[in-house]
Amino acid sequence: MATDHLLGSGEFLSKRLAEKGLRFTSQRKHVYEVLISQRDHPTAEEVFMRTKQSKPEISMATVYNSLDALVKCKVVRQVNVDRGAAMYCSNMNAHAHFCCDDCGKVFDVNLKDSPRVPEVDVPSDFEVRSIDIALHGRCSDKCEECVQN
Amino acid sequence: MATDHLLGSGEFLSKRLAEKGLRFTSQRKHVYEVLISQRDHPTAEEVFMRTKQSKPEISMATVYNSLDALVKCKVVRQVNVDRGAAMYCSNMNAHAHFCCDDCGKVFDVNLKDSPRVPEVDVPSDFEVRSIDIALHGRCSDKCEECVQN
């Protein structure tokens, strides 16, 4: 954990997958590299298209499988903001998502403190493993897609 | 607002819809009553089935339209926790959702304070209108569906 940053992305990923009993495969590595190389919020479909550039034989089913594996071993987050397709996010720092209801874009926003479980009234036998915070609203005045609204 | 609780659910809903330029229709009223009469987290499909009991002619397209109208005028919340269908929640008190990753059930959890925007670093020209907080983890030891996992 404290030394993860010393590993190359391959070793890092391999280790994280192994911790969950998942195998390190070429497909998962390519999907992971796609996600860390462009830190936006692509859908599975977009990940599929980007991954095909370096791994043309990959299938959609494998993209879903890989994304699930990466989420399970916590190197990627799944983001569900609306009724549409799920999005994936490789920024694992504590952060929330701002989702513009006018243009649909999703932005990472830093949390000033990390989210604290005690603010919430959870039954004592529930185990909280993660917290997702999504803000909704409208993004910048300068947003092209928002202006015409 | 402060006097909304003095209105019957019909008048209340009618007023809220009108504030957003939306019409008060029999279908929207039935969908709304379905949601407030059972405070769980049904999907559009489940809302459709329940609403048909009091309004058999209603169509799925109208259920989606009604749910969107109710969300727009803020008498109902849309809850997106996973890749599956969106869920709808008529509890409008400040609360978060706890989603059990083992059995899939969603629970309302009270917030000790209402969520505060200032905890988050949002660009100054962004307008935050609402905040959704979702906790993930595992629910009670006594949960039937969880035990076999």
Next chain:
DNA sequence: TCGCTTATTTAGAATTATTCCAAGTATTGA
């Protein structure tokens, strides 16, 4: 109250998103 304008409803088709399947392939541990 009547009529007009326009939002809403409807059924069903179309589209989009995700999951399933069975056969072949690759990874891991012994």
Next chain:
DNA sequence: TCAATACTTGGAATAATTCTAAATAAGCGA
């Protein structure tokens, strides 16, 4: 190196949501 089994593949199947065009009904003003 070998066996066991997890993973990948393409395509079919399913699930979730949106679209469409014609019929209907709200709400406003006279």
